Amino acid sequence: MISWLRQVMLLAGKDLRIEWRSRTALLSAVVFASLVLVIFVFARDPATVPTSALAPSVLWITVTLASTLTFTRAFALELDQGAIDGLRLSPVTPGALFTGKYLANLAFVFTVEVVAVPLFLLFFNTTFGSAWPGILGTLVLATVGFVAVGTVFGAMAIRTRFADLMLLILLLPFLVPPLMVAVQATVRLLAARPLSEIAGWLRFLLIYDIVFLTLGALVFPAILDE
Amino acid sequence: MTKALRIIRRGGVLTVLGLLGLVAVYILALVYTPTEVRQGLAQKIFYVHAPAAWAALMAFSLVGIVSGLYLWLRDERLDRFAASSAEVGLVFSVIMLTTGPIWGKPVWGTWWTWDARLTLTLFLFFLFVGYLALRAALEDPGERGRFAAVVGLLGLVLVPFVHLSVYLFRTLHPQPVLVKPSAPSMPPEMLRTLLISFGVFTLLYLGFVMVRYGLQLATDEAAREAHDAG
């Protein structure tokens, strides 16, 4: 019996390798993020709306929307080839299945962010300055949370006819609290507020992450079994 | 008479009682209670808005708790109850979402504001819709029950986070005037009417859920018979 950690690594690795071969989801997410950014640049009146006012919102909206693209993809792959049954039959503990999927999704979303964030800085003529460790931390914390929920709902939405629409309907209420908090934290970080002021917001994100990661791992077996 | 029909009938009785009670509440609220000086007649919307909100929140919490139990015990009666409570909860949250702004406009000057409670109202609505949409989109009863339960449970867990994140901002909602142990700052007619209204809405919730449960049971049994015969 392979150790749990090894199972997770194998599962995540499989997903990442499959995606890397075609790279479609990754590329579409990146292209989407870029397009969204461009739209934001032009969909405002430059005279009355300074980029600094919009910046935190734009960053987070872009990241959130682009990452939702990855969640149905993660399971569409398996649905296509009936591979989910293969997974169910293999001697993999369900906790490993969730964690493997989750880590693969997380890797994808981080990759999208790695591209989207510098693009954002470029298009919006901003820099994070000394705030960048804080913003990086906020990005990581918020992403960890919504990838957890996205993984769970992606697995369910894929079994319905309008998977992408269903995913959005289900996911949006869950994205708003961390999104709101992340934007608030970013606003304060960019205004060079001390880290102590932001601690509360970051703690919220951390608790959100822990709660939904745990819950996600607990309910995942119910999504997979007969 | 089958069990399903018996449940529907009993639920129907409760509903009719609730409807009669609602008539009584209307009379009490519109005639018996005094007009509030600062808010005017619009304040009376409170007597239907607050109990509807309470019923919606109760419906939602029950969906969440029963969903958790279903995931653990896999008893289809739990799933049936959750589905019923969700549908009835949607009805009450529609009331909440419409009466809220209708009350807000004359009293705060605006139809909508993103304060703590109104936002939670909207979230509850979307969570109900998501739950019911997912149920409608899945055909296999086992899958439908399990997936819906996941959404129900996660939705309930989400509520404190919504509450917390929105409470980190200013709120326009009138502060609770009721929950003071020593003396609620409300004349007795208002308090009495409000409490009766809470009771009536709870009764309506129970009646509706019972009927809906019975209907679901009847449908499930018919489907099973068709399945067995075929």
Add this chain to the structure above:
Amino acid sequence: MQASGPPQNGEYMVAAYVVVAVVILGYSLLLWIRARRVS
């Protein structure tokens, strides 16, 4: 300090009470129709 009395906004109250009645009665009717079909 003027004694102007409460604001005149009765129409909102009426609107809300009508909405509540419509929704509750509407749903009751819906359930009743479904019940007739089943029994």
